[in-house]
Amino acid sequence: xxxxxxxxxxxxxxxxxxxxxxxxxGSLHAADADMALHHARDLYTRRNEGVSIWVVRAxxxxxxxxxxxxxxxAPSGDKxxxxxxxxxxxxxxxxx
Amino acid sequence: MAHxxxxxxxxxxxxxxxxERWAFGTGFDDPLAGVDTTVPAGVDVxxxxxxxxxxxxxxxxxxxxxxxxxxxxxxxxxxxxxANIALDLLGQARLLLTRAAxxxxxxxxxxxxxxxxxxxxxxxxxDAEQFANVRLAELDDEHDFAKCIARLxxxxxxxxxxxxxxxxxxxxxLAAIAAKAVTELSYHREYAAGWVIRLGDGxxxxxxxxxxxxxxxxxxxxxxxxISDPDVRAEVSRVVEDxxxxxxxxxxxxxCPVNSRSGRDGEHTEDLVTLxxxxxxxxxxxxxxTW
Numbered sequence: 001x002x003x004x005x006x007x008x009x010x011x012x013x014x015x016x017x018x019x020x021x022x023x024x025x026g027s028l029h030a031a032d033a034d035m036a037l038h039h040a041r042d043l044y045t046r047r048n049e050g051v052s053i054w055v056v057r058a059x060x061x062x063x064x065x066x067x068x069x070x071x072x073x074a075p076s077g078d079k080x081x082x083x084x085x086x087x088x089x090x091x092x093x094x095x096x
Numbered sequence: 097m098a099h100x101x102x103x104x105x106x107x108x109x110x111x112x113x114x115x116e117r118w119a120f121g122t123g124f125d126d127p128l129a130g131v132d133t134t135v136p137a138g139v140d141v142x143x144x145x146x147x148x149x150x151x152x153x154x155x156x157x158x159x160x161x162x163x164x165x166x167x168x169x170x171x172x173x174x175x176x177x178x179a180n181i182a183l184d185l186l187g188q189a190r191l192l193l194t195r196a197a198x199x200x201x202x203x204x205x206x207x208x209x210x211x212x213x214x215x216x217x218x219x220x221x222x223d224a225e226q227f228a229n230v231r232l233a234e235l236d237d238e239h240d241f242a243k244c245i246a247r248l249x250x251x252x253x254x255x256x257x258x259x260x261x262x263x264x265x266x267x268x269x270l271a272a273i274a275a276k277a278v279t280e281l282s283y284h285r286e287y288a289a290g291w292v293i294r295l296g297d298g299x300x301x302x303x304x305x306x307x308x309x310x311x312x313x314x315x316x317x318x319x320x321x322x323i324s325d326p327d328v329r330a331e332v333s334r335v336v337e338d339x340x341x342x343x344x345x346x347x348x349x350x351x352c353p354v355n356s357r358s359g360r361d362g363e364h365t366e367d368l369v370t371l372x373x374x375x376x377x378x379x380x381x382x383x384x385x386t387w
Contacts, residue, residue: 007171028173029171029172029173030173031294034290035290035294038177038286038287038290039173039174039177041283042173042176042177042180043173043176046176046180
């Protein structure tokens with residue numbers, strides 16, 4: 001019987017008590033999703049950081065390539081009008 | 097919202113009135129906040145003290161056994177998991193030993209220097225025969241992960257059942273400690289049961305190793321049941337059988353010699369003597385040390 005000795009890599013996202021969205025906090029090794037959640041709880045929320053955890057196999061993430069950085073991101077560098085800075089935001093609109 | 101901080105943790109930390117320390121975390125709850133620590137009239141203080149001492153010693157000794165896994169586990173992730181559980185139990189032990197000495201000051205060992213807090217006096221200045229933990233907590237697991245998990249599973253299943261009932265204790269401090277312990281132990285049991293099932297229902301080798309380990313941990317079962325209420329026994333038996341079934345592990349009996357005396361009465365194995373020698377050496381050699 002041959003087994004891959006190492007567990008696959010998982011990426012961990014945690015939402016804080018007052019956070020609105022999950023943020024990437026790090027990665028870990030685990031045999032499956034259930035174990036990954038437990039490990040994430042033990043590694044990344046032990047100082048009372050979070051109220052919700054997502055884990056995703058690192059292999060399942062499709063990332064942009066550093067080689068395409070200019071083609072991907074440079075065109076938005078001079079389009080200042082895409083920022084909503086020309087509008088007055090009413091005081092009672094939160095989370096913008 | 098500061099979601100673009102260089103350190104992702106900074107956006108997660110909760111401001112908690114100037115108590116923020118990165119290494120310790122933030123926004124913690126004090127389990128005894130708002131609890132009156134005077135022992136209520138009508139409570140048998142000797143019995144309360146014995147109850148707190150036994151539960152405190154169980155947590156302290158199991159915590160020390162788990163701490164021995166730090167730097168020795170098969171994966172960093174499980175090492176931190178075991179260390180977290182050890183720290184949860186140490187927190188329970190500190191509160192329980194402090195309460196035991198409050199209820200019955202005569203428990204404090206005479207040889208402890210006067211400046212040492214009660215919890216440390218009880219942890220570091222008693223000898224093995226004065227400890228009241230159940231023997232299952234003290235057994236040397238010989239760095240066998242299956243044994244570590246089997247013992248953790250049996251003990252936390254039992255302790256969770258006991259603590260869930262102590263939430264209704266007439267002593268408000270013991271009730272508050274038990275309420276905190278219940279949430280912690282629920283996770284400890286889940287972690288341990290998960291590994292019992294994973295190993296039991298794994299490869300032929302892991303199945304056999306888990307089988308042996310559970311038989312080894314079941315050694316202390318009679319002692320646990322001897323000192324428990326019938327409904328605790330029923331709950332523990334049911335949970336253990338459910339997990340055994342999920343883990344495809346059949347029952348294998350091996351009985352602990354009870355002899356009418358239990359760990360609660362100071363009856364212990366050589367393993368506790370060895371454990372205490374290591375745990376107490378520094379505190380006894382340097383009673384003035386601070387860290």
